[in-house]
Amino acid sequence: MISPDAARNVVGIIGNVISFGLFLSPAPTFWRIYKARDVEEFKPDPYLATLLNCALWVFYGIPVVHPNSILVVTINGIGLVIEGIYLTIFFIYADAKKRKKAFAILFVEILFMVAVVLGVILGAHTHEKRSMIVGILCVIFGSVMYASPLTIMGKVIKTKSVEYMPFLLSLVNFLNGCCWTAYALIRFDLYVTIPNALGAFFGLIQLILYFWYYKSTPKKEKNVELPTVSRNVGGGNVTVSVER
DSSP, X not given: OOOHHHHHXXXXXXXXXXXXXXXXXXXXXXXXXXXXXXXXXXXXXXXXXXXXXXXXXXHHHSTTTSSSOHHHHHHHHHHHXXXXXXXXXXXXXXXXXXXXXXXXXXXXXXXXXXHHHHHHHHHOOSHHHHHHHHHHHHHHHHHHHHTTHHHHHHHXXXXXXXXXXXXHHHHHHHHHHHHHHHHXXXXXXXXHHHHHHHHXXXXXXXXXXXXXXXXXXXXXXXXXXXXXXXXXXXXXXXXXXXXX
């Protein structure tokens, strides 16, 4: 019989694979930016938010904060690198005004992370306290990011069209949330459970809306910016930005 730890590792590895695919989903958008040498109307906000979220989860998963969470560190570490590449491309091809604004937000995020790391390491001296402080921050930021699909779901209901909500990404988002929720429940981790359970729930709602409104969706092509992935512990929601 497989042990709980072994089962948790298997589920976590599956979650890493799914999350990696979600992290790569905006790649076509940035390939378009690279070819056009212009960011056009694309905004860096989702990628900056995902970068901070990944940084928080990497810090949460390191041994000095929350031991035995290496799979949380690996996928969010990969996410940090990928989001960093996306933002580098944005900085290269953005105009001065957009670049300055994005740099300002990034600088604030760096200051925030430095304050969190120093405050937790120097001010909390047990794994329980450190896990609680960082975990609460992760849940807050993760839950706020999970509110982003509400906008596109509202648009689907209003327009009775799913053209701006890709089925495949909604499905993978749902599976991703389920996978990481299972990971957190095998060896119960409240801070991992909450945001990923929300992700699974919103993913399920997206799938229900898709099947409900699919037939009423006009059969015409739209230029839509591919979704960007907001990541929470290897699990995460997908936010869709519509190109204007």
